[in-house]
Amino acid sequence: MPKKAIIAAAAIAVAASGAQAQSERKQLDAAESDPAKLGWMQGTPPPADKQVKFEDGSYFRFPQLRWSFSNWRQFFPTLPLHRGDAPVHAFPRAERDDIDALTFTPLSGDKPMSWKEALGANYTDAIVVLHKGKIVYERYMGVTTAASQHIAFSVTKSYIGTLAASLTAEGKLDPAKLVTDYVPELADSGFAGATVRQVMDMTTGIAFDETYTNADADIIRHARAGRAAPRRADYNGPDGFLAFLPTIGKQGEHGERFTYRTANSDALGWIITRATGIPVREQLEQRFWSKLGMEQDAALVVDAQGTPFAGGGLMVSLRDMARFGEMMRQGGKWNGQQVVPAAAISDITKGGGKAEFAKNGAYPTLPGWSYRNQWWVSHNDHGAYMARGIHGQAIYIDPKAEMVIARFASHPVAGNVAIDPTSIPAYEALGRLLADEKRN
Amino acid sequence: MPKKAIIAAAAIAVAASGAQAQSERKQLDAAESDPAKLGWMQGTPPPADKQVKFEDGSYFRFPQLRWSFSNWRQFFPTLPLHRGDAPVHAFPRAERDDIDALTFTPLSGDKPMSWKEALGANYTDAIVVLHKGKIVYERYMGVTTAASQHIAFSVTKSYIGTLAASLTAEGKLDPAKLVTDYVPELADSGFAGATVRQVMDMTTGIAFDETYTNADADIIRHARAGRAAPRRADYNGPDGFLAFLPTIGKQGEHGERFTYRTANSDALGWIITRATGIPVREQLEQRFWSKLGMEQDAALVVDAQGTPFAGGGLMVSLRDMARFGEMMRQGGKWNGQQVVPAAAISDITKGGGKAEFAKNGAYPTLPGWSYRNQWWVSHNDHGAYMARGIHGQAIYIDPKAEMVIARFASHPVAGNVAIDPTSIPAYEALGRLLADEKRN
Numbered sequence: 001m002p003k004k005a006i007i008a009a010a011a012i013a014v015a016a017s018g019a020q021a022q023s024e025r026k027q028l029d030a031a032e033s034d035p036a037k038l039g040w041m042q043g044t045p046p047p048a049d050k051q052v053k054f055e056d057g058s059y060f061r062f063p064q065l066r067w068s069f070s071n072w073r074q075f076f077p078t079l080p081l082h083r084g085d086a087p088v089h090a091f092p093r094a095e096r097d098d099i100d101a102l103t104f105t106p107l108s109g110d111k112p113m114s115w116k117e118a119l120g121a122n123y124t125d126a127i128v129v130l131h132k133g134k135i136v137y138e139r140y141m142g143v144t145t146a147a148s149q150h151i152a153f154s155v156t157k158s159y160i161g162t163l164a165a166s167l168t169a170e171g172k173l174d175p176a177k178l179v180t181d182y183v184p185e186l187a188d189s190g191f192a193g194a195t196v197r198q199v200m201d202m203t204t205g206i207a208f209d210e211t212y213t214n215a216d217a218d219i220i221r222h223a224r225a226g227r228a229a230p231r232r233a234d235y236n237g238p239d240g241f242l243a244f245l246p247t248i249g250k251q252g253e254h255g256e257r258f259t260y261r262t263a264n265s266d267a268l269g270w271i272i273t274r275a276t277g278i279p280v281r282e283q284l285e286q287r288f289w290s291k292l293g294m295e296q297d298a299a300l301v302v303d304a305q306g307t308p309f310a311g312g313g314l315m316v317s318l319r320d321m322a323r324f325g326e327m328m329r330q331g332g333k334w335n336g337q338q339v340v341p342a343a344a345i346s347d348i349t350k351g352g353g354k355a356e357f358a359k360n361g362a363y364p365t366l367p368g369w370s371y372r373n374q375w376w377v378s379h380n381d382h383g384a385y386m387a388r389g390i391h392g393q394a395i396y397i398d399p400k401a402e403m404v405i406a407r408f409a410s411h412p413v414a415g416n417v418a419i420d421p422t423s424i425p426a427y428e429a430l431g432r433l434l435a436d437e438k439r440n
Numbered sequence: 441m442p443k444k445a446i447i448a449a450a451a452i453a454v455a456a457s458g459a460q461a462q463s464e465r466k467q468l469d470a471a472e473s474d475p476a477k478l479g480w481m482q483g484t485p486p487p488a489d490k491q492v493k494f495e496d497g498s499y500f501r502f503p504q505l506r507w508s509f510s511n512w513r514q515f516f517p518t519l520p521l522h523r524g525d526a527p528v529h530a531f532p533r534a535e536r537d538d539i540d541a542l543t544f545t546p547l548s549g550d551k552p553m554s555w556k557e558a559l560g561a562n563y564t565d566a567i568v569v570l571h572k573g574k575i576v577y578e579r580y581m582g583v584t585t586a587a588s589q590h591i592a593f594s595v596t597k598s599y600i601g602t603l604a605a606s607l608t609a610e611g612k613l614d615p616a617k618l619v620t621d622y623v624p625e626l627a628d629s630g631f632a633g634a635t636v637r638q639v640m641d642m643t644t645g646i647a648f649d650e651t652y653t654n655a656d657a658d659i660i661r662h663a664r665a666g667r668a669a670p671r672r673a674d675y676n677g678p679d680g681f682l683a684f685l686p687t688i689g690k691q692g693e694h695g696e697r698f699t700y701r702t703a704n705s706d707a708l709g710w711i712i713t714r715a716t717g718i719p720v721r722e723q724l725e726q727r728f729w730s731k732l733g734m735e736q737d738a739a740l741v742v743d744a745q746g747t748p749f750a751g752g753g754l755m756v757s758l759r760d761m762a763r764f765g766e767m768m769r770q771g772g773k774w775n776g777q778q779v780v781p782a783a784a785i786s787d788i789t790k791g792g793g794k795a796e797f798a799k800n801g802a803y804p805t806l807p808g809w810s811y812r813n814q815w816w817v818s819h820n821d822h823g824a825y826m827a828r829g830i831h832g833q834a835i836y837i838d839p840k841a842e843m844v845i846a847r848f849a850s851h852p853v854a855g856n857v858a859i860d861p862t863s864i865p866a867y868e869a870l871g872r873l874l875a876d877e878k879r880n
Contacts, residue, residue, distance in 0.1 A: 044713045045682045045745040053744050054517075074517050074742050077494075082587065085735060088525045147522065233673035242485045273484045295525060297737045302514050304493050305485040 028412075030120040033063035035143045035410075040067035055230055062412040069391065069410045070125060070144045072151035072315050076228065078299040079281055079308065081289040089293025089323060089335075094134040104429035107365055107421035115430065121422045122392055125150060125408040126318045130326055131434045132402045140318075142410075149299055149315040150408040153389030156314035157265040159324065161374025162340055163283055164200050164272055165348055169341035173275045175200060179267060182274040185242075186267070190250035196271055198254050199264045200373050201352045205252035208261040212390060212414040218248070219262055226303035228313065240305040241266045257359035258352070258371050262311035265374060269310030281308050291339050292323045312389065322406040325387075325395040329404050344373075349385055349399065351377035365420035382431050390414040394423070401431035468852075470560040473503035475583045475850075480507035495670055502852040509831065509850045510565060510584045512591035512755050516668065518739040519721055519748065521729040529733025529763060529775075534574040544869035547805055547861035555870065561862040562832055565590060565848040566758045570766055571874045572842045580758075582850075589739055589755040590848040593829030596754040597705040599764065601814025602780055603723055604640050604712055605788055609781035613715045615640060619707060622714040625682075626707065630690035636711055638694050639704045640813050641792045645692035648701040652830060652854040658688070659702055666743035668753065680745040681706045697799035698792070698811050702751035705814060709750030721748050731779050732763045752829065762846040765827075765835040769844050784813075789825055789839065791817035805860035822871050830854040834863070841871035 031037075040052050052064045054075040059068040068075065100116040119127065125144040129137040144150060167173035175197035180187050182196070190206035191199070198204045209217040223229035225237055225244035238244045245267055252259075269280045276283065281300055289298060298320060301313030327333070328348075332340030352372035363369065370377050376386040382400035387393075392409025394416075405427055411419050471477075480492050492504045494515040499508040508515065540556040559567065565584040569577040584590060607613035615637035620627050622636070630646035631639070638644045649657040663669035665677055665684035678684045685707055692699075709720045716723065721740060729738060738760060741753030767773070768788075772780030792812035803809065810817050818824040822840035827833075832849025834856075845867055851859050 041746055044710065044719065045680055045747060051745060055744070071746075074519055074746055077514050077516055078518065079514055080589075080737070080739075082736065085528045149520075240485055270484065279484065296522065297520070299520075304495070305491060306481055306511075306514055307485060 028063055030123045030141075033066050033123070033412075034141070035063070035067035035070075038063060038067075040064060040143075041071070057230055060229075062410075065391070065412075066123070066125075066410040067143055069151050069408065070142070070148040072301075073149060073299050076301045076313075078313075078315070079302050079306065081281065081285045081298040081300060083294040083297050084290040086290065086293060088295050091130065091319065091322075092134045094131070094136055095138070096136045098433070099129070099137045099430065102426075102429055102433055104425040107425055109421070113422060113426075115426055118422045118426045122407075122419055123409050123411040124392070125410050127405065127407040128318050128322050129430065130322055130329075130404040133326060133330075136434070138318075144318075144408060146319060147296070147317060149296065149317055151312075151389075151393070152314040152316055152321065152408075153312045153391065153393050154262070154265075155321070155387040155389040155393045155395060156310065156312050157262075157374040158387035158395065159284060159288065159314065160265055160269055160272075160280065160310045161200060162328070162344065162348070163280070163287065164196075164268055165344035165373040166287065166340050167272055167275060169343040169347070173272060179271060182271045183267070185246050189246045190248045191245070191267060192250075194254040196268075199268050199271065201356075202258055202260055202264050202371055202374075203255050203353070203356055204259075204261070204264055205250055205254045205256065206261060206263060207249040207251035208263045210261055222263055222266070222311075223309075226301070226307070226309055228301050228303070228309050240303045241307050241309065241311075242270055242303075242305065245270065256356065258357045259360060260362075260371075265311040266309070268374070269308065280310060287339060288324060288327075291337065292320075292327055292334055294320045294323060296320060318406050318408060321395060322404055325397055325404040325406055328395075329397050329399060329402065348373045348375050349377065349383060351379055351385070354379065363417065365417050365424060380428065382428075382435070384427070384431065388416055390416070392416065392419045392423070396427045398427070398431040398434075401435040403431050403434050405430070468503050470563045470581075473506050473563070473852075474581070475503070475507035475510075478503060478507075480504060480583075481511070497670055500669075502850075505831070505852075506563070506565070506850040507583055508591075509848065510582070510588040510590050512741075513589060513739050516741045516753075518753075518755070519742050519746070521721065521725045521738040521740060523734040523737050524730040526730065526733060528735050531570065531759065531762075532574045534571070534576055535578070536576045538873070539569070539577045539870065542866075542869055542873055544865040547865055549861070553862060553866075555866055558862045558866045562847075562859055563849050563851040564832070565850050567845065567847040568758050568762050569870065570762055570769075570844040573766060573770075576874070578758075584758075584848060586759060587736070587757060589736065589757055591752075591829075591833070592754040592756055592761065592848075593752045593831065593833050594702070594705075595761070595827040595829040595833045595835060596750065596752050597702075597814040598827030598835065599724060599728065599754065600705055600709055600712070600720065600750045601640060602768070602784065602788070603720070603727065604636075604708055605784035605813040606727065606780050607712055607715060609783040609787070613712060619711060622711045623707070625686050629686045630688045631685070631707060632690075634694040636708075639708050639711065641796075642698055642700055642704050642811055642814075643695050643793070643796055644699075644701070644704055645690055645694045645696065646701060646703060647689040647691035648703045650701055662703055662706070662751075663749075666741070666747070666749055668741050668743070668749050680743045681747050681749065681751075682710055682743075682745065685710065696796065698797045699800060700802075700811075705751040706749070708814070709748065720750060727779060728764060728767075731777065732760075732767055732774055734760045734763060736760060758846050758848060761835060762844055765837055765844040765846055768835075769837050769839060769842065788813045788815050789817065789823060791819055791825070794819065803857065805857050805864065820868065822868070822875070824867070824871065828856055830856070832856065832859045832863070836867045838867070838871040838874075841875040843871050843874050845870070 102115040103112040126140045179191045194204040211217040226241040299315040300308040332345045352370040357370045378384040382398045384398045387395040392411045394407045396405040542555040543552040566580045619631045634644040650659045651657040666681040739755040740748040772785045792810040797810045816826040822838045824838045827835040832851045834847045836845040
């Protein structure tokens, strides 16, 4: 099959998973499913048919999720990441009027699409583009505003991975050590025998089903243990993310291939807490929130033990997410201070094993990519790399174009394979435009 | 019975309510129950016997509550009150060394006690004293720090009452109207026939049992409806504070006497939302958090409909609570701006009906006091008035001494009648000291 057909087939397969319900949900386009227009949670109290609830699962159903993702905090107990009292870093503005009309060819089609059309095709909630540290483009849609703290889902992992890479560069964490050297509680689990590096790069052979549409998949059971998914009244499973991790078994060999499993990120959070004696929440606050001129305190979903959901619990404003991306693009420096060691940044941008990534087979939209320190690395001619979360959350950093894109979305489909076709080529085209290159 | 004996008897009666369990819990003094020393929630994850949980009710048991009150947010879904990006108002400091040794006579005893001894007797978590807008005294104990967002419990009501008084002064709310003029949903409830003023001053005759130690009391059922207390697995009661309010019946006549019932405060939140079309959370943010140079975003417990717990859901840092008190002391002005109308402040400070208050009989520690706009007014010769929350939360404003005290506590007993004897005379003595008066 030619590449485009593979991508189209993969997108259809993802869209079809969850069968009829999911395909019905797909019928509303971005304008039709606009959460402001549908009136979710309007009124005091909202009428019963306009309520979006955690307990009944409606918070995670399309089209309600278009409201939920910008209002995630009211479904979960959270802890703050305090910004402290440092001044806000206000991005200079140099907005361009040539971006909306920029065209590109989606991965799964032949017809060109404009940047502006792509925002709808992607069910974008909010997007900001920085060029050389200035805002050149910024849009908010539906119920999402500059103040909204949108759930970042697995973009959270890249913050944790950057912490781990930083601690490694600073000699406080040894990726060559075994997971169990730091966390003996995992000795009887599928993590036994894995190195910290394998956890950081998701090449462990743990048994962990990451199928979001299967209510009994490990990813859902893991979330349930951490109160991040509804429990049935008779729930008697593990209580807490760190109580769930030791129950995970083994499925393959460690180190052989990349397999995206959220449990690795939560194990990594546990490891770096043990390595430093400092909880992940405090480390995120000390290293990032107190230093990057953030606009807001952010929030982290926590379980009943106060452990943050390292695999996907960050709620953050769009521009604060962009500040993190911009610090990465600047080689870890912010305001003259080295917030993340330069060695950590280069260890991320050089990427991971392309062969291990290719063996996976589930990422037709990411040919030639790799995964390193919880970041997705394109190895394209701009050296772009990404933080990625389900339903379209993204940070896209293009070092050559000196561009950072932060995007929130509420696509009906979880898997980014359905979202990449109208996103990645758009980002690449914008990178070429901003770098003053001819289109190819 | 002489007054002191009545107070002592009332304190014993409160302490004895909940019977044996409660009296056993009382055995640990402040030092013995220090939550840092007891190691609650230390470790990743904390050992099972050191976990403090919402689901099993341990979060609200002494001595665990000494940890919980400073970490309330991780038990509940919350919404933020954003401080925005205005500069922090840093209080000038003029700390005095003569406060710890200040002595006073507790209401229920004859022996003098020092200010410093009273902090232990009260299970104080944190206290700050402002004099003429400067910090003259500030202490943090146990696990509570300047950054901690402690639950303020019913101190929350005074913020809501100040909103209501402000809207009244601005002509946006009419206290003479019936509750049902604003909220027709309450037509078949005990609120029918009550005026907004009666709700503001808690003289409604609704049937609402406010006994904190009774698991089936209305106050607990109300909290449970709002997810602010654990539900049993088979819970099928109302979902949401605003779903509970219409189920409340009637017990007495409206307007005859003061009876402290939290449901009035949540009804008031509903009323002012309807009167203005602006949710309470936004009003609190617009009027107070964005204007008073707050250090932090605060947090509000919300129910599944996103309605804040107006009766007791505010989590706030100590100094941010003091900023609110200082704005009140300054007649509603802050930084040259009239944040609360002067007429609203004077309507609060002049107090409510002393006769209606005295009829209640349950407040031997507050002789001659009244209740107005959700504030407790002393009518003493300094014109002091208070915001009060269970287990010892307080703002004490002494206009004559130009003094504001903000205090967080985690006393084993909920009712302030057990806490006032070593607090109110201490505050009065400090007011006299700061006003340069002779002791009497």
